[in-house]
Amino acid sequence: MEFRPHIAPEIFALRPDFMALSIFVEGVTNTASTDFSGALLAQACxxxxxxxxxxxxxxxxxxxxxxxxxxPQRTPCSAEALRKRCERDGRVPETNAVVDLYNAISIRYAIPVGGEDASAYVGQPQLVRATGDESFDTTADGQPKMETVDKGEVVWRDKRGVTCRRWNWRQGTRTRITEASTSLWFVLERLEPMPVEALLNAGKNLVEGLEAMGPAKGAGFVLLDADNPDGRLHF
Structure with a gap:
């Protein structure tokens, strides 16, 4: 399965220093939260x-x-929202083993980390500015809800609709990682002054955590930046 995200030029016009690490892994066996994944969250918090x-x-x-x-005071990036929850509650609720893992990485490195069920995508993920007519599936009061995103908003999307609003604020329900997910895509998003080496280390720690949970087919790492919006740099 090919999985190659693309970042539109208008994103780098907003933040030339933006860099994303894309990681695609197949054959993952996810489970309910475990002592291992819960401990990672607790240590990070x-x-x-x-x-x-x-x-x-x-x-x-x-x-x-x-x-x-x-x-951002009303809708902070995902990394800040997780850290605020740690400060307020002393913990982040467990979800499932893989989600616990990438939340722990996000907290530890103070970096937004998205985790997606790649099999739910229609076409390739794109980071763009919204036209204002895209759909976004979410929940409200426990019930499914369809929203229309704001024009000009930075969003991740595929051919079917928006998968994450406001760059890395809120993920849609369609592509969330569940215990049944086996093909996974992660994106770690960095700005200055976070060191590039720390971004790469965060990705390596994420893959190490997945490997500790069970066998998976080799992870593919792709680094995307202003010079490589299609991720032509592989390592």
Whole structure:
């Protein structure tokens, strides 16, 4: 299965320093949350200062949100939302083993991490500015709900609709990773001043965690930036 994300030029016009690490893995056996995945979450929540760039990186994401009209104090990036929950509650609720893992990586490195069921995609993922007529499936009060995104909003989407709103704020229900998911796509999103080496280490730690959970078919790493919006750099 080919899985190659694309980042539109207008995204780099907003943030030339944006960089994304794309990781595609097949043959994963996901499960309900385990002692291992729960411990990863607890350890990450217990050491929020482990990434010395965390304050500056989250501030950079707040600035990035403002460039397309979002209000980060109301809708923070996913990494900031997770860390705020750790500060408020002392923990992040467990979801399933894989989601626990990538949430722990996000908290530990203060970086937005998206995890998606690749088999639910129609075509390839694209990071674009919305036209304003795209659909987004979510829930409200526990019931399915279809929204229309704001024009100019930064969104991840496929041919069917938006899969993540406001760059990395809220994921849609259609592509969420469940215990039945076996083909997985992850995207780790970095701005200055987070070191590129830290971005790569976060990706390696994510794959190591998946391997600790069970066998999977080799992970494919692709780095996307302003010079390589289609991820021509492989490592």
């Amino acid at each position: 217990g050491d929020l200062a482990s990434a010395p760039w965390h304050d500056a990186h989250l501030a950079a994401w707040r600035d990035a949100y403002r460039t397309f009209g979002a209000k």
